[in-house]
Amino acid sequence: MNPILVEKDYKKVLHYFNEISAVPRGSKNNTAISNYLVEYAKSHGLEYVQDEYENVVIIKEASKGYENAPAVIIQGHMDMVCEKTNDCTHDFLTEGIDLFVDGDYIHADRTTLGADNGIALAYSLAFLEDETLKHPRIEAIFTTDEEVGMDGAIGLDVSILKGKYLINVDSEEEGSLLISSAGGLTATCELPVKRINEKGLKVHLSISELQGGHSGAEIHKNRTNATKLMARLLFELKDSTDFYLADLAGGLKDNAIPREASSYIVVESKELDALQETVKSLTAKYKNELVTSEPGLTIDVAVQEEGKYSVLHPTSFEKLLFLLLNTPNGVQVMSSDISGLVESSLNLGIFKMEEEKAVYCFSVRSSVNSYKQFICSRLQYMANFLGGEFYVRGQYPAWEYKKESFLRDHMCKIFKEQYGREAKLEAIHAGLECSFFAEKIPGVDIVSLGPDMNDIHTPKERLSISSAIRVYQYLEKVIEGIQ
Known part of the structure; x- marks a missing residue:
């Protein structure tokens, strides 16, 4: 463990x-971390459940004097982008x-850090171990x-739980208490294409060094979608x-704004x-347009070999490009009730050709x-119009605002004191x-x-050490005050 982390550690x-x-x-590679959590529970003599989804629940009974206090749930997710x-x-x-540590921040070496949501796991394990x-x-x-x-979360059986209050540790700003979140889904359009063989010189076009980011938390920050920009490049x-x-691809995760795109x-x-x-010339134009929002924009041209290649039939190319250019992307509606809140959006996170x-x-x-359903209907209409198909998966509801909340009031009081x-x-x-x-546990306060x-x-992800300790x-x- 880094000596600086040892020095700055708390409980x-x-x-x-670490x-x-x-x-x-x-994501989809949960076995090792799930088993790590099970071994932790065993080594600390704690009750646990590991289910078919590899979720883990670990329970620590109340300390002396808190036997009749309502149970508290602390929750976070194992996987990282x-x-x-x-x-x-x-x-x-x-x-x-x-x-590695740089000043007050923990970084990763050229990868995402996984503080989203590793810090939630670290908090939970520290609480479960603390006998004081x-x-x-x-x-x-x-x-x-x-x-x-x-x-x-969808598959978790909550019947073992007694918790009345749930503290989710999946936010990224100290001093901000989240009390509601948007619903969402993943939508997929599949457009059939025909290929032909053509002779010529193969050229690789690449767009890179865009900022990217989380398609929920940063969709309003005017960050350019690399796939959409590649479509514009080809169009012009x-x-x-x-x-x-011959080929086009951009993005790796549907919930991440693509930082890179590539075409042949x-x-x-x-x-x-x-x-x-x-x-x-187009690169100079795009750099001028995006000088503030995307200062790192890079467009490269790499000439490859002469040969005979499988390419899209011109009609398929036009349909593919039409859909890329005209599908909505980014913020669609801002909230009329909460200033500065994005109400509805979508992000073309992954594009690939097969x-x-x-x-x-x-x-x-x-x-x-x-409105979420309206966005889906628009996508389906466009895909079907061009002879394609449309699918929805991973749909999840909104977490609605609770007008009366003991947990919210209690946490606000403790926050003001600290x-x-x-x-x-x-x-x-x-x-x-x-x-x-909120759906599974009736009346739960979150x-x-x-x-x-x-x-x-993104590979720039970093976690503030001092903030992590303060929170x-x-x-x-907060936990000691629930009696």
Whole structure:
């Protein structure tokens, strides 16, 4: 463990964050971290349940004097978004995260850090181990695959739980208490394509170094979608250059704004000079347009071999490009009730071409269910109009605002005592597992919070050490005050 983390640790919070970071835990790769949590429960003599979804629940009975206090649930998810820089060879399936400390921040070496949601796991394990904490019954819930549809929360059997209050640790701003979140779904359009064989020079076009980010938390920050920008590049390029499209791909996660996109086109050799000049001119134009929002924008052209290639039939290319250019993307509606809150949005997170189809994968979010369905209807209408198909998966409800909440009032009171200022009460556009627990546990009182994190879901992700400790100390007082 890094000596700085040892020095700054408090009640083993950073110790457990370090241990968790050493375990591979990308979405759909939960076995190792799930088993780690089970071994923790066994070694500490705690009651636990591990279910078929690899969710884990660990229970610690109330300390003396708190036997009649209502039980408290602490909840977070095991999985992390796995992103890395182009020069990074890290294998997320088999390797843990390489941590380093820079000042007050924990970083990862050219990968996502996994503080979203590793800090929740670290907090829970530290609370479960602390014999000095005065507390009611603690029920720690560790769910799987939150980042790819919340499958763990959907499948969790809550019958073992007695908790009346649920503290979700899946937020990224100290001092902000979340009290509501948007519902969402993943929508997929599949467009059939036909291919032909054409001779020519293969050219690789790539867009990189965009900011990207979380499609819920950062969709309003005017960050450019690399796939949509690649579609624009091809659209404007075809006005001056004849080419065929062999392949196009962008994005890795439906809930992450794509930072990179790549395409392969086939041109006649005599067109190469004109193509390179046009791309150079378009690059300058895009850089000028995006100088503030995307200062790192990079567009590269790499000439490959002459040969015979499988490319899209021109009609298929036009349909594919039409859908890429015209599907809605980004913020659709701002809330009329809560200033600054995005009400409805969508993000083209993944685009890929297969031999016989093009696949468009969107993350759709809204705090208004009817508008969420309208966005889906628009996507389905466009896909069907062009001869494609449309699917919905991973649908989750909104977590609605609770007008009367003891937990919210209690946490606001403790916050004012510790920080000397009022906590911010916020609703967010991102989806949280809280929505499923609100449905599954009648009358449960929920608040979500977390320490300061920046640039989650990107290789720039970092966690403030001092904030992580302060929030843990705050939660100690919150838990001790529930009697």
